[in-house]
Amino acid sequence: MTPGIKPLVAGNWKMNGTSASLGEIGAMNTGFDAGLQQKIDMLVCVPATLLFQASEVARNGRLQTGAQDCHARSSGAHTGDISVAMIADAGGSAVIVGHSERRADHGETSEAVREKAVAGLGEGLQTIVCIGETEEERKGGKTLDVLKEQLALSLPDQWQGGELVVAYEPVWAIGTGLTPTADDVAEAHAFMRAELVGRYGEIGNAIRLLYGGSVKPGNAKELMAVANVDGALVGGASLKAADLLGIAAAYLEI
Numbered sequence: 001m002t003p004g005i006k007p008l009v010a011g012n013w014k015m016n017g018t019s020a021s022l023g024e025i026g027a028m029n030t031g032f033d034a035g036l037q038q039k040i041d042m043l044v045c046v047p048a049t050l051l052f053q054a055s056e057v058a059r060n061g062r063l064q065t066g067a068q069d070c071h072a073r074s075s076g077a078h079t080g081d082i083s084v085a086m087i088a089d090a091g092g093s094a095v096i097v098g099h100s101e102r103r104a105d106h107g108e109t110s111e112a113v114r115e116k117a118v119a120g121l122g123e124g125l126q127t128i129v130c131i132g133e134t135e136e137e138r139k140g141g142k143t144l145d146v147l148k149e150q151l152a153l154s155l156p157d158q159w160q161g162g163e164l165v166v167a168y169e170p171v172w173a174i175g176t177g178l179t180p181t182a183d184d185v186a187e188a189h190a191f192m193r194a195e196l197v198g199r200y201g202e203i204g205n206a207i208r209l210l211y212g213g214s215v216k217p218g219n220a221k222e223l224m225a226v227a228n229v230d231g232a233l234v235g236g237a238s239l240k241a242a243d244l245l246g247i248a249a250a251y252l253e254i
């Protein structure tokens with residue numbers, strides 16, 4: 001945690017879910033009660049096909065909804081892509097950019113991620129920029145070098161409108177059940193904090209830094225208690241309301 005920063009627990013449904021899954025959104029929205037909301041913010045980034053319906057389900061609640069990617073341009077001949085205005089129009093208040101699965105599956109470079117981040121922030125969206133090292137890079141002792149470069153290239157120099165959030169997601173920890181030690185997470189997050197303060201000054205102290213990679217109800221308390229960890233980006237365990245709320249509940253004990 002960082003003193004003065006309200007944590008964010010954000011779910012990423014990836015390519016999972018149909019309208020049959022909307023009951024989970026309803027259960028998350030109901031379960032995210034006033035007590036939890038005093039402690040944290042909560043967000044679920046669903047597939048684009050579900051965003052409007054999920055946003056309607058959560059409309060009168062505290063749960064926020066968002067998308068998992070966007071195009072950097074506002075409109076045009078980009079078959080299959082969605083713009084930040086479309087996300088907002090569908091009721092989304094957030095977007096994830098630069099997830100390692102997008103970087104790997106679609107060849108997204110950090111420069112392309114930065115353009116998407118600029119678009120998301122310009123639309124007023126909470127924009128979660130993901131970075132993280134591969135297993136090979138970690139084994140080669142390059143973790144902090146990778147984070148430094150990805151931060152430098154994936155984040156905009158300046159922005160206005162939305163909130164910039166950074167998510168540290170070691171690629172080898174995503175969907176594997178493996179997690180770094182609390183000490184490793186602390187080292188990475190302290191490094192990111194220092195980089196952000198070096199680049200943006202005092203604003204860098206207010207940027208939420210999420211940890212992502214196999215966060216579950218059983219390990220959330222330990223990981224979320226680490227210094228400079230201001231919440232979680234959760235994949236698999238965000239599909240079920242009971243699991244995501246179980247992670248959120250860790251904040252009642254920290």
Ligand code: PEP
Nearest residue numbers: 174175212213214235236
């Ligand atoms: C993710 O996809 O951002 C993620 C962290 O996945 P998981 O929680 O399943 O490791």
